[in-house]
Amino acid sequence: MPGLRVLVCTVVHHPQDARILHRQIRAMLDAGHSVTYAAPFSAYATTAWPELTAVDLPRALGRHRSDALREARRVLRTHGADADVVLLHDPELLLVLPGLDLPGAVVWDVHEDTGAALVAKSWLPGAVRPLARAGVRMVEGWAERNLRLILAEPGYRSRFRRIHPVVPNTTYVPDSVEPSGRDRVVYVGHLSVARGVDVMLETARRLAGSGLEIDVVGHADSYSRRALVRAQQDGFLRWHGYVPNDRALALVDGAMCGLSLLRDLPNYRHSMPTKVLEYMARGVPVVSTPLPAAVSLIQVNKCGLVVPFDDAEATVTGILRLRDDTELRASMAKRGHAAALTGYHWPQTAREFLMRLEAWAHAARPHQCITLGSL
Incomplete structure (x- = not known):
C-alpha cells in the first residue's frame, strides 16, 4: 500500500x-x-x-x-x-x-x-x-x-x-537498564493538584536532610509552577520544566524510585498512569497511589509500593523503605523492567x-x- x-x-x-x-x-x-x-x-x-x-x-x-x-x-x-x-x-x-x-x-x-x-x-x-x-x-x-x-x-x-x-x-522499553540507585527520586509528567503536586511538594519538604535528591520533570499549570519555583528556591527539589519525552525518560535512568501520586478523581479511576509503565521500562521501582489499574500492575508484577491518596507521610515512608532495602529495590526494578519488556513495548x-x-x-x-x- x-x-x-x-x-x-x-x-x-x-x-x-x-x-x-x-x-x-x-x-x-x-x-x-x-x-x-x-x-x-x-x-x-x-x-x-x-x-x-x-x-x-x-x-x-x-x-x-x-x-x-x-x-x-x-x-x-x-x-x-x-x-x-x-x-x-x-x-x-x-x-x-x-x-x-x-x-x-x-x-x-x-x-x-x-x-x-x-x-x-x-x-x-x-x-x-x-x-x-x-x-x-x-x-x-x-x-x-x-x-x-x-x-x-x-x-x-x-x-x-x-x-x-x-x-x-x-512506551519504549530498552533491552537493558541502569541499576536502580539509592539517592534520587524522580517524577515525570504533567504537574497539577489533581496529579498530586501538593503531596509531592510536602514529601520533598519532609525528605529535606535525608540525602535524597528529587528530580521533577514536566509542564506545570500556573498554581503548580509557582509552588515548584518556591520549592526549588528552598532546595527541596530540582524542577526541570517540560522536557521532550526521550530526554525526560533518560532522567529516570538509575533513579531509586519514580512517583505517581494521582488523586482519587473520576477521570483517573479507569486509566493506567503512563508514568508507571515508563518507570518500569527504565528499571525503576514505582511509588503509586491506589488507582485500580496501577495497583493491579504493581501487585501482579511486584514492582513497587502502593501508598494512600493524599498522604505525604506514607509516601515518605515508602521512599525511605526503598532507600534502605537494597535487595527489595533491585528485585522490584528487575521485575518491573521484565514485565514492561514483555507486555508494554x-x-x-x-x-x-x-x-x-x-x-x-x-x-x-x-x-x-x-x-x-x-x-
Missing part, C-alpha cells in the same frame, strides 16, 4: 506530547507515511521535527478557545481535503467538524474521559459542570456515529455503544495502530467500479 497522507491535529496538547509525537507520529514516519502536524508550536515555544510538515495553531487554554478552534477549522478545511487520514487528539476539535468536507478517514483518538475530567477543570464553574458533562456525552455520541475512534484505555469502552480498538499508552502496539489507520484509509477511498465488458 502506498504511503498515507496523514493530518494530525491538536490545539490542547504540547506538540511534543509522548503519545502523539514520540509514539504515533514516529510510527507513521517509520512506516513511510507523510505527516502534516498542526499543533500550538509557538504557544509552547517549540519547533517541529524536520521530517514533518508543520502548521502552527493557537493554543486552546481555559475559557479562551474560540480563536484556536476557528483556526483549527480553517486548517482542517485546507489540509484535510488532501489527507487520507485526519487524526484528531482533542474533543474540542469535534465541534468544528460539521460542514467540513473531509474525504479521508477521520479518526478521534480518545485520550481521557472528558466528562469525568471536568471535575478537575478549575476554570469551569461548578454549577456549569453537570450541563457541560451532558454536552460532552452528546458530542461523543455524534462522534461515534460519524467518525472512527481509537481509545487509549480499555476502561473507556463503557462510554460508547460500539466496540472500538484500544491503542494503549505503552510500544513497537508491539504500533503495528496494530498502523494497521487500523491503513485499513480505515483504504475503506474511505472511492473504489472504481468494474462493469462487464470494461476489461
